[in-house]
Amino acid sequence: MILKDSELKLIHGxxxxxxxxxxxxxxISIIIELGxxxxxxxxxxxSGATCNVK
Numbered sequence: 218m219i220l221k222d223s224e225l226k227l228i229h230g231x232x233x234x235x236x237x238x239x240x241x242x243x244x245i246s247i248i249i250e251l252g253x254x255x256x257x258x259x260x261x262x263x264s265g266a267t268c269n270v271k
Contacts, residue, residue, distance in 0.1 A: 261267055
């Protein structure tokens with residue numbers, strides 16, 4: 218079945234796309250990694266396990 222141009226203009230896609238979901242997952246992953254880094258840094262600073270820069 219071949220659609221006419223006027224019929225093609227009436228087609229609407231979904232509201233949630235794979236790109237949108239991928240962006241959300243990447244954002245959550247970045248937040249988790251940031252939390253891990255900050256937690257590790259905080260733990261090293263509070264335990265005194267840091268290297269002195271000379």
